[in-house]
Amino acid sequence: MPTKHGITIFFVPHNRKDPLSVRLKGWQVLAAGIIFGIALVLFVLGVVFGGRSTRIMAENRAIRAENERLREQRLKIIQLERELAGTSELRRWMLEMVGADELAQIPVMTAGVTEPRLTAFFDRPFRSRLFPEMEEAAEATRRRRDFVPRGLPVKGTITARFGEMDHRFLKPHSGVDIAAPRGTPVLSTATGIIAEVISDPVLGNAVEIDHLSGFTTRYAHLELISVKRGDWVERGAKIGTVGSTGRAEGAHVHYTLLESGTPINPINDNKIAQEG
Ligand SMILES: [Zn+2]
Incomplete structure (x- = not known):
């Protein structure tokens, strides 16, 4: 039965x-044509996008691995x-606590065992390499400070303060009187050069030190003087002993800065108790 349209397929x-x-x-x-066409299109799309997505997934895996590596590095x-x-922070704290110059003296102990690495850290040459400018600055500061008078030349009792009216001379007291037993060592309050060694009816045996920093100190009424003009003295060096030479009532040092x-006043009045 023939048909107008259509085909016959023989196998x-x-x-x-x-x-x-x-x-x-x-x-x-x-x-059949439409179904075949759709299947063909789906097949092509599958190949193209399937391939692409496989590649993208591989790339994603690589990126995730890279991210993980970066995260670990971070x-x-x-x-x-x-x-x-x-x-x-520890270093800064330690320097602050002890002052840069005293760091060398800190004994390093870790639970009773000396740790070589830590010892090396505190080793002076090592520190100098690590903070050379800090070492130099500390040394310079230490040196400068030695030339600025500090404290009093003898331990004793302050019997007359700076600026008090001195009734014997009818003028303000130019220094501080410190009473101490005869023979007590009198020490230089700063490093400098002995500028004058004098024997005066008023000051008695007296020493003047030039500290080369704009400061000068005088020590009067000494019993003995153990330095001579031109001598170099370090801070704390003995320059003589307490006496009552010149116009002095009792053994004391008249100390002038x-x-x-x-x-000027060599001491902060608030600190008399400690300084005296
Ligand atoms: Zn005096």
């Missing part, structure tokens, strides 16, 4: 049996930064 077996025929009507051919860096900050030739 001819090789063993020469009767061929199989399939008749397809026009709309069936069209439907954690390591943060950890190092913390350790470094801790070390600097001058800044650019003008007498």
Whole structure:
């Protein structure tokens, strides 16, 4: 029964049996064509996008691995930064606590065991390499400070303060009187050069030291003088002994501090108790 539209497909077996025929009507051919077309499109899309997504997934895996590696590195860096900050903080704290110049004297002990690495850290040459400018600054400061008079030349009792009216001379007291037993050592309050050694009816045996920093100190009424003009004295060096030579009532040192030739108070009055 022929049809106007349509096709007939023959399947001819090789063993020469009767061929199989399939008749397809026009709309069936069209439907088969459409289905084949859709399948072809889906197949192509699958190949293209499937391949692409496989590649993207591989790339994603690589990126995730890289991210993980970077995260670990970042954690390591943060950890190092913390350790470094801790070390600097400790160093700063120690320097503050003891002063840069005393750091060398700190004994390093860790639970009774001397740790060689720690010892090396506090080793002076090592520190000098690590903070050369700090070492130099500390040394310079230490040196400068030695030339600025500090404290009093003898331990004793303050019997007359700076600026008090001196009734014997009818003028303000130019220094501080410190009473102490005869023979007590009198010490230089700063490093300098002996500028004058005098024997005066008023001051008695007296010494003047030029501290080469704008400061001069005078020590009067001494019993004995153990330095001569031009001698170099370090801070704390003995220059003589307490006496009552000149116009003095009882054994004491009349100590005068001058800044650019003008007498100034050698002590902070609030500190008399400690200084005396
Ligand atoms: Zn005096």
